[in-house]
Amino acid sequence: MNLLYDPWPWYVAGPLIALTMFILLYAGKQFGMSSNLRTMCSIGGAGRYSDFFKFDWRAQRWNLIVVVGAVIGGFIASQFMSDNKVVINPDVAQQLSTDYGIESAGEAYLPPELFASENLSDPFVLAILIIGGFLVGFGARYAGGCTSGHAISGLSNLQLPSLIAVIGFFIGGLIMIHLLFPLIFS
Amino acid sequence: MKYISYLTIGIFFGIIMYKSEAASWFRIYEMFQFESFHMYGIIGSALAIGVIGVQIIKKYKIKAIGGNKMNLHPKTKSVARYLIGGIIFGLGWALAGACPGPMYVLVGAGYYSILVVIGGALLGTFVYGLVKNKLPH
Numbered sequence: 001m002n003l004l005y006d007p008w009p010w011y012v013a014g015p016l017i018a019l020t021m022f023i024l025l026y027a028g029k030q031f032g033m034s035s036n037l038r039t040m041c042s043i044g045g046a047g048r049y050s051d052f053f054k055f056d057w058r059a060q061r062w063n064l065i066v067v068v069g070a071v072i073g074g075f076i077a078s079q080f081m082s083d084n085k086v087v088i089n090p091d092v093a094q095q096l097s098t099d100y101g102i103e104s105a106g107e108a109y110l111p112p113e114l115f116a117s118e119n120l121s122d123p124f125v126l127a128i129l130i131i132g133g134f135l136v137g138f139g140a141r142y143a144g145g146c147t148s149g150h151a152i153s154g155l156s157n158l159q160l161p162s163l164i165a166v167i168g169f170f171i172g173g174l175i176m177i178h179l180l181f182p183l184i185f186s
Numbered sequence: 187m188k189y190i191s192y193l194t195i196g197i198f199f200g201i202i203m204y205k206s207e208a209a210s211w212f213r214i215y216e217m218f219q220f221e222s223f224h225m226y227g228i229i230g231s232a233l234a235i236g237v238i239g240v241q242i243i244k245k246y247k248i249k250a251i252g253g254n255k256m257n258l259h260p261k262t263k264s265v266a267r268y269l270i271g272g273i274i275f276g277l278g279w280a281l282a283g284a285c286p287g288p289m290y291v292l293v294g295a296g297y298y299s300i301l302v303v304i305g306g307a308l309l310g311t312f313v314y315g316l317v318k319n320k321l322p323h
Contacts, residue, residue: 010227013206017228018235020199025243027191028250030257033287037311044308052315062192067290069196074294076197077204084295086210089221096215110211110283110292115299128281129299133289133306134313135278140286141314142321143271144261147285150272151229154261156236161261161268168272169279170218176280177218184281 004081021152029062032149034140036060036067084109100185128184143168200291209291211283218280266322278310 003012021031038053039060046053078084086109093105104111112119119125140146143165145154151169154162203209206228217225242248243256250256279285282303284292289307292300 007207008202008205010206010224011231013202013208014228014231014233015235016198016202017232018239020195020202021232021236022239023195025256025258026250027195028252028254028257033285033290034307037286037307038315040308041312041315046312046315049312050315050318052318053312062188065189065192066196066199069193069198070200070203070287070290071196071294072193073197073200073202074204074209074291075296076294077201077291078295081201081205086207086212088212088216089219092212092216092219092221095219096212105212109207109209109295110297114211114283115297117298120299120302126302129302130306130309132278132282132284133303133308134310135274136282136285136289136303137278137307137310137312138314139271139273139275139278139310140307141271141311143268143275146275146287147229147279148287150268152232152236155233156240157258157260158237158240159261161263164265164268165272165275168269169276171269172273172276172278173214173218173280174276175273176277177215180277180281 005083007082007086017152018156021148021156027062030149031153032063032145033067033070034137034146034149036063037137038141039064078109082109100181102185139172199287200294203288203291204295209284209288209295214280214283264323270322278307282306 024031039057042053042055042057085107087106096102096105102111102113104113114125114128145165150162150165155166207213208225208228213225216222240258284300284303286307289300289304
């Protein structure tokens with residue numbers, strides 16, 4: 001196995017994510033990637049419309065720096081450490097192709113059917129991306145955290161609220177994939 | 187100097203997300219189809235180590251840098267906000283195939299359509315701020 005170039009297996013990635021959380025805890029911070037969205041709204045002047053955005057966002061600058069780092073990390077990994085193809089279970093790849101016409105599993109990192117820049121002119125694709133993002137942003141703040149804040153940080157601290165949130169994440173995800181995808185994509 | 191550390195942590199995290207394929211739409215879809223152990227392995231192993239580590243921190247009262255207390259606050263008790271908010275988040279996670287961390291990683295990887303998803307997420311956050319007081323928490 002070529003660790004630099006091949007995809008990292010779960011037993012490499014999971015412990016490294018835990019390490020990320022411990023480094024941030026040691027720095028006196030918390031691991032959570034969605035609170036940045038609130039910070040960005042505040043910087044953009046959202047405090048004029050809701051007190052929810054009136055907080056000392058300067059204390060959150062460190063987390064925006066982490067975001068900048070994540071962008072750079074994505075650049076480095078995609079340019080120098082990956083062939084940018086994700087191979088999934090062949091049954092799932094076949095099902096995606098048969099049911100939804102998404103043929104790119106094993107050939108791409110994200111399906112170009114949804115993420116190719118030229119498809120942004122397609123109102124259907126545009127709507128999916130905006131609504132998907134909207135639900136993530138709204139839901140993350142309503143639930144007080146996302147995958148990193150609840151599924152990793154909160155559950156590591158044995159927080160019942162985080163368990164409820166993660167159960168919610170999966171209820172929502174399963175409804176979307178099993179009940180709504182067939183309606184949306186076929 | 188401090189900012190260099192946070193930048194490094196971010197780069198480290200971004201590489202992990204991309205290299206583990208946790209930032210791939212395909213992996214999220216496959217996870218919700220229960221057709222691969224990969225994503226469950228990532229979350230599960232991170233969590234197993236996380237739980238043990240946090241217990242050790244608490245037991246030995248390990249301090250953060252500079253002697254400060256670790257940022258391990260209990261979360262406010264409630265069911266409605268976590269369950270409803272969680273379901274809304276899950277719907278979006280599956281539809282966009284990305285949660286907030288990977289969204290930023292994908293910008294760096296050159297998938298510029300993800301900027302539309304981030305725009306949607308900012309809008310969702312903003313609207314939550316507007317209607318927050320009318321929602322059950």
